[in-house]
Amino acid sequence: MKCYDFELNISAYIEGELKLVVRQSFNEHMKNCTLCEEKFADISKLMDKMQKLTPLVTSSKFIHNLNKKIQGIDNRGPTVLERLLQFRPLGFDPVHALGFSMAIFMIIAASYLLINRDGLPEINMERLSSRSQKQTTKPFQPSVVIPPHNGPSIADSDTSVKPDLRNRFNEKIHLTGGN
Numbered sequence: 001m002k003c004y005d006f007e008l009n010i011s012a013y014i015e016g017e018l019k020l021v022v023r024q025s026f027n028e029h030m031k032n033c034t035l036c037e038e039k040f041a042d043i044s045k046l047m048d049k050m051q052k053l054t055p056l057v058t059s060s061k062f063i064h065n066l067n068k069k070i071q072g073i074d075n076r077g078p079t080v081l082e083r084l085l086q087f088r089p090l091g092f093d094p095v096h097a098l099g100f101s102m103a104i105f106m107i108i109a110a111s112y113l114l115i116n117r118d119g120l121p122e123i124n125m126e127r128l129s130s131r132s133q134k135q136t137t138k139p140f141q142p143s144v145v146i147p148p149h150n151g152p153s154i155a156d157s158d159t160s161v162k163p164d165l166r167n168r169f170n171e172k173i174h175l176t177g178g179n
Contacts, residue, residue, distance in 0.1 A: 001022075001025040001026060001028070001029040002029075003029075003033060003035065003036055006026065006029050006030070006033070006036045006039075007036070007039065009022065009026055010039065010040055010043050011043075013026055013040075014043070014044065014047055
């Protein structure tokens with residue numbers, strides 16, 4: 001028997017629940033291992049002291065209240081934070097899932113931008129100018145529109161003749177009165 005197995009079987013040995021073969025192995029290990037013998041002695045003393053303790057008296061509703069609290073704790077689900085920490089999209093940890101989704105998003109966005117590139121079309125100006133010269137038989141003459149001279153135009157409004165407003169009341173005002 002190993003020390004680990006010995007520790008697991010101490011309480012069963014004290015209560016007399018070990019089978020004969022396991023009990024013999026337990027006794028042999030205790031004789032050969034001083035650490036396990038000390039552990040057994042300490043636990044035996046503790047068990048003896050526990051039997052001598054006076055029982056604790058509680059109220060009649062203590063067990064009922066205790067069971068109620070235990071049920072409340074057992075029935076309470078995980079908190080929101082615990083649920084978020086337990087969330088495993090696609091089997092990844094939350095941080096890894098976020099990184100994975102960001103990488104997929106970047107790949108899709110880059111693909112879209114590469115496929116749908118907006119730019120100016122390439123135009124061969126030499127080819128177009130040679131075509132237009134072949135199609136045009138006469139030289140280009142811009143058309144000029146000359147406005148009629150019926151009245152003053154906007155262009156010559158600054159130079160037009162304006163009436164003199166300084167003497168407009170001279171003939172209408174008559175001074176009357178005295179000397």
